[in-house]
Amino acid sequence: MKIPSNMLKQLAAKAKGQCRFNEPMSRHTSFRIGGPADLLVIPADEADLQNLLAGIHKARVPYMILGNGTNLLVLDGGIRGVVIKMTAGFRQADRKENTLKVGAGYALPRLVEGSAEMSLAGLEWGVGIPGSVGGALLMNAGAYGGQMSDIVKKVWGFTRSGDRLTLRAGQINFGYRHSEYPEGFVIAGTELKMQQGRRSRIKSAMEQWMSKRQRNQPLSLPSAGCIFKNPTNDSARRLIGVAGLKGKKIGGAKAIDVLRLIGLIKERTYKTIGTELVPEVKTVGEP
Numbered sequence: 001m002k003i004p005s006n007m008l009k010q011l012a013a014k015a016k017g018q019c020r021f022n023e024p025m026s027r028h029t030s031f032r033i034g035g036p037a038d039l040l041v042i043p044a045d046e047a048d049l050q051n052l053l054a055g056i057h058k059a060r061v062p063y064m065i066l067g068n069g070t071n072l073l074v075l076d077g078g079i080r081g082v083v084i085k086m087t088a089g090f091r092q093a094d095r096k097e098n099t100l101k102v103g104a105g106y107a108l109p110r111l112v113e114g115s116a117e118m119s120l121a122g123l124e125w126g127v128g129i130p131g132s133v134g135g136a137l138l139m140n141a142g143a144y145g146g147q148m149s150d151i152v153k154k155v156w157g158f159t160r161s162g163d164r165l166t167l168r169a170g171q172i173n174f175g176y177r178h179s180e181y182p183e184g185f186v187i188a189g190t191e192l193k194m195q196q197g198r199r200s201r202i203k204s205a206m207e208q209w210m211s212k213r214q215r216n217q218p219l220s221l222p223s224a225g226c227i228f229k230n231p232t233n234d235s236a237r238r239l240i241g242v243a244g245l246k247g248k249k250i251g252g253a254k255a256i257d258v259l260r261l262i263g264l265i266k267e268r269t270y271k272t273i274g275t276e277l278v279p280e281v282k283t284v285g286e287p
Contacts, residue, residue, distance in 0.1 A: 003061055003081055008039045011055050011082065017044040017089060025074040025285070028066060028085065030130060033253050034074025035285060037083040040066075045089040046158075046188055053186065054162035056082055064284060065186055067132035068107065071139055071226075075255045077286030086134050090188060095120075099153065100192045104134030108141070116206060121197030122151045127206040128213040134187045139280070140179045144209055149174035153191040160184025177229050177280055227262065228277040236277055240265055243272045256287065 012019035019041050025034035043049040056063050062081035066072070090105030098120060102111060111133060112126040125146030126136070135141070136148050137155060149169070156166040159182060173180035181187070228236035240246055245265055251257030262279055270276050 001062075001080055003038055007059050007061060008082070011052065011059065011061065012039060012041065014055055015041050015043070015052055016048040018042040023083070025069075025078065025083070028083075029069035029072050029074055031069075031073055031255075031258065033076075033255050033258070035076045035078025035255075037079040038081055040083045040085060042085045042087060043089050048089065049084070049086075049186065049188065050158055050162045050164070052082075052084065052162075053158050053160060057161045065134070067105065067135035067138075068130065070131035070135060071281050073255055073258055073281050073283045075259075075283065075285035075287050079285045084186070086132065086187075090134070092189075098194045098196055100194060101189065102133050102192060103189045104132060104137070104157070104187045106133045107131075108133055108136050112206070115194060116199060116202045119197055119199040119202065120194035121202050122146075122192070122194045124202055124205040125209060127210045133190060137187055137190055138179060138181075139177055140174050142177070144212075147174075149179070151192045151194060153193045155181075155187055155190045157181075157186045157188040160186075226280050228265070229280045231275055231277070234275070239269050239273055239275055239277065243269045245269075255283075255285075259283070 008021070019039065021039055022036045023040040024036050026032050041052060043052055064079065064083055066083050066085045087105040090103035092103045093106050093111065093114070094101045095118065100115070100120070108126055108129055108131050112123045115123045125142060125144045129141055129143060131141065137152065140148050142148060152169045152172070154166055154168050155172060156164070159165055165182070165185065167181070226236070230236050231239070243265070245268055248261065248264070250261045250264065266277050
């Protein structure tokens with residue numbers, strides 16, 4: 001659906017943060033592919049975000065939230081409406097005893113390393129996982145037996161109409177690589193309950209997990225981390241290898257090529273092993 005340009009210009013005129021029209025999403029995702037967004041806005045702060053959401057709601061313009069663009073595949077036709085990138089104005093982090101108050105735009109790798117330096121345990125599993133804290137909360141990111149929901153105390157943000165809302169952990173339906181928030185809810189930040197630990201022991205665990213991750217994933221190449229969720233008591237990586245698809249390539253650097261490869265892997269693993277792999281990566285936009 002084409003959005004009237006004057007409507008987008010009015011929204012951009014009221015924003016305090018950066019605004020970019022027809023912005024290639026290849027610049028904002030770890031896949032480095034994807035068509036343009038009609039309007040990309042980087043809110044300056046929570047007040048700017050709140051006003052933007054209120055304006056979007058009044059104008060009835062579609063929108064989506066973007067963090068660091070990991071676990072996200074933008075289709076080649078791009079995104080109609082507004083993409084709100086939660087980075088620059090949401091990178092604050094404060095500590096009070098064993099509780100961390102962190103903005104949604106804070107980089108997860110930086111938080112993992114910073115927690116270790118402060119001798120705070122609970123995020124060791126996150127070493128080497130890209131993305132932002134907001135994205136990790138939305139996906140309930142995790143690895144090696146740990147996940148975000150283990151340490152979440154509360155999450156705050158805004159409803160689709162711009163009203164501020166704080167949710168306790170018990171009000172959020174966390175699942176495996178999944179979470180449920182009110183429809184249209186935009187995460188602005190979180191409080192995490194950590195555990196006091198020994199720095200040497202925390203860093204030792206991180207080194208072990210990083211070593212394992214480097215053996216399993218080509219961290220130097222563009223990707224979205226894990227493409228498929230791990231089945232119960234198994235790994236998607238092992239099943240893909242058994243199906244004879246390890247290292248398989250299709251086409252070039254387009255979203256349609258990634259979708260075809262995902263489809264091939266799903267079909268082959270199901271026919272070969274009888275296990276249906278579920279994609280972890282989120283697909284958005286128009287073909």
